[in-house]
Amino acid sequence: MAQTVLAVIAVYLNIFVGFCFSQIYILDDAGGLGRVFDGIGGLSGGGATSRLLVNYEEPYRSHILDYLFKPNFGASLHMLKVEIGGDAQTTDGTEPSHMHYDNDENYFRGYEWWLMKEAKKRNPNITLIGLPWAFPGWVGHGKNWPYDFPDITAAYVVKWILGAKQYHDLEIQYIGIWNERSYDSKYIKLLRYTLDKNGLDRVRIIASDYLWEPIAPSLLLDPELSRAVDVIGAHYPGTTTVTEALKTNKKLWSSEDYSTFNDEVGGGCWARILNQNYVNGHMTATISWNLVASYYEELPFGRDGLMTAKEPWSGSYVVESPIWITAHTTQFAQPGWTYLDTVGHLAKGGSFVALTDGRGNLTVVIETMTHDHSVCIRPPLPPFNVTSQKAIFQLKGSFASIKELQVWRSQFNFKTKQPSFFEKLTPLKLLDGSFTLNLAEDEVYTLTTITTGRKGSHPDPPPSACFPKVYKDDFHVRTPPFSEAPNFADQTGVFEYYINLTDPGPHIFTLRQVVTQRPVTWTSDADQTISVIGDYQWQNLTVTCDVYMESAKTGGVFIAARVDKGGQSVRTAKGVFFWVFADGTYKVTNDLDIKDILDSGLEGSRFGFLRRGWTIALLKASGTEPVLKHSQKHP
Structure with a gap:
């Protein structure tokens, strides 16, 4: 009996092996599991952020799309969220509406239809999400407020969903309200009614794509509103949530996050929030604004995408660090997997999450990003310390019999400025269900039973070049693939x-x-x-x-x-x-x-x-x- 008590105490207390500080962390499913994982995604739009991508010539355009969406290749994204164009400026440009006027419908304008199809071509299981930032003037009858005419606004959004299916065979699975603006309960309820009336009961509603409050308290007080909303989506939550959101028992998503220059500090930001959005805030999906920095860098928030593709005239693009940081999660856990309850912070800084498919597979993602190397553009990041440490992980429950784990590692190496991303290391042999890692600062590890991971590659793209000194376009395109002229x-x-x-x-x-x-x-x-x-x-x-x-x-x-x-x-x-x-x-x-x-x-x-x-x-x-x-x- 005394030996059992001592063993339990050792799980929760720091122990010393030689002179090296160590901590034991338990990974166990015997006591139940956490929330269901919904995925990692990217956001195209919210300001015409994929504008230049469509102008790339092949094969470079397909190469870029592979790095974003192809399973077991690059970022291997689970989700694609797109702007429902509203003919208005929404950060870095305007995206055309499917209805410029109330008697006008055209479901071939813009490039979001094309992008969704390309994503679906690579990953048939990808989750598609739509959200309006702006609306054509006729929707508001000349007023800058779409909720004054909720029936018109709901019909306008539903037509976009129906058009996606009718003209492009695209199933939109989630729809939002109005980006980062006050929500209207009457409109949300009417949108749910309009969706159901048009046979779109499968389409789920996200609200409010802004802050946890006041939408979360409203859901607790209004049963009809609660029935209409399936996901509470917050933007830039800083990895935390609020008590009222947890009490709703709704899915909690960081439905727009990151928004940070994609150098290595940006990669560190992404690594930290992908883990800690769940550890701190129980968020089961995180979506990056933006998907790909494919707009002129002189525009606001230049190079804030997961990768950079802003030179269609040269064919040059850059696979930035956030692509490989994403792969640490997306290639080894799929939507429908479940987080373990035994996730948390490391004793000397950093965090770990663990997910399972319920069939014996396990994926563990660990990050040790330091404060100054993981600052996101928003919100402000409070001080914290991370130092090198030894971590011992003990597998329990259905994972106790696992004998070997695949190991993938990224090292930012800010001191030497010689980073390495998504490297496959020698598989790790487990002894009595236990493994030990020496964790340095600014590292990301994935340990997993999944063996299909791959660091995909294409031949190097052409070198970077300035915009052509002589440029001419006579718009002589008889069957344009897109409604906009190249590079405009x-x-x-x-x-x-x-x-x-x-x-x-x-x-x-x-x-x-x-x-x-x-x-x-x-x-x-x-x-x-x-x-x-x-x-x-x-x-x-x-x-x-x-x-x-x-x-x-x-x-x-x-x-x-x-x-x-x-x-x-x-x-x-x-x-x-x-x-x-x-x-x-x-x-x-x-x-x-x-x-x-x-x-x-x-x-x-x-x-x-x-x-x-x-x-x-x-x-x-x-x-x-x-x-x-x-x-x-x-x-």
């Missing part, structure tokens, strides 16, 4: 391929701005529509564009160079802007608000401008001052 990144408004048969002049194939009503915005859109192309370079350059104003009375067009801002900051963009208006006047300004005027006058008197018809607009910026060249009508 819409920042306010939506520019789409358009075959102009009504008044073609010299141009039949064109790029046309199609939004005529201010959307229900999520951030501060500019008052003028704008699409950018190329990286920001203060250099001598010439911009030439054939333009056509469909109205002979109002409005105008502009071309610009050296534009310094985009995304959610586009409203305050500076640069050199050449404006031509339908009333025959022109302006040259340093800003998008047409306040800092460098030159102005009557276009018709100076350049012979034709108010209605095709016009060549040309702007030359040289030295430190713009040089205005004339616009001229086509012969």
Whole structure:
């Protein structure tokens, strides 16, 4: 009896082997299990963050997609969350809506349909999630609040889900409310009713894609609301949750997280939160914003994706550390596996989780990320210490008979600056169900019975290159695979391929701005529509564009160079802007608000401008001052 008591005490107390500090950790399923694991995912959108990916030529485009989605290859993501385009700026650009107007439906706009199909092609079991950030103006009847017309908003979202199935054979499994905005209980209930009425009872609702509160307390007080919501989704929770969320017994997800520059500190952030979101907050899914940094780096939050693919003109891309940190979990545990109750923090810093499929397989993921090497962009990270340590893991219950574990390791090696990621080590032999690890700082280990893990690779991509010094597009695409022209990144408004048969002049194939009503915005859109192309370079350059104003009375067009801002900051963009208006006047300004005027006058008197018809607009910026060249009508 005394020996048994001593053995139990040893489990919970620090013991010393020689002069090395050790701690025993028990991995046991005999007393029950924890929550069901729902997966690790990436978020495409929330600001046109995959915009440049579709422009990559093969085979590089497929290689990038393999690193993201292919099972047992790279990140091997379990979940893909996409923005339901709303024609408005949502961080780094706009994504087109499937319904620009109330009598308009088109389920081939944008690239999210294509991306979901490519993900599904690689992983047929991937979970697909949709969430609106903004809505076309007609949804709000001119108001910036979609909940004033909940039936219209619900119908709009449900049509997107039905269109995904009808036109692309895509099953959307989860749908959100409105990104990082106040929720409306009446709308959530009506959305549930509208889904069910359209045979979409299988589609689950996530709320509120913002904070744990006040949605969690509301679910406890409102049974009907609780029945409508399946998942409580919080953004950037800092690995913690609240008591009310736990009391609901709902699935708890970090439905948007990470959002951090994807250097090695960013990889450390991702490693820490993937484990500690469950250890500290019982979150069973974590979704990275964003999926892939495939937008101009000068836009907000440049390079915040799991990997970088921002140069379709060169074919260059970079497989960043977060890809391999993701693989430590995703290649060795699948949705439907269950966390063990015996998970937690390591005695000298770091954390460990363990998952099982209920059929004898076990996966253990350990991280020892230090504070300064795992800082995420948000929220602030309180101080903590991590030091080297020896850890002894004792397998109990159904795992006691395991004799060998596969071992994968990542070492950030911040001191030597010689990191190694997702290395397969010699399998570890267990003695009486026990194994010992010497854990250094800033490491990630996976120990698993799963033998299918693989560090996939493709031939090296082409070298990085700047945006071409000479670039031209005549939009002559008869059957465009996407609605946007290559490398153009819409920042306010939506520019789409358009075959102009009504008044073609010299141009039949064109790029046309199609939004005529201010959307229900999520951030501060500019008052003028704008699409950018190329990286920001203060250099001598010439911009030439054939333009056509469909109205002979109002409005105008502009071309610009050296534009310094985009995304959610586009409203305050500076640069050199050449404006031509339908009333025959022109302006040259340093800003998008047409306040800092460098030159102005009557276009018709100076350049012979034709108010209605095709016009060549040309702007030359040289030295430190713009040089205005004339616009001229086509012969």
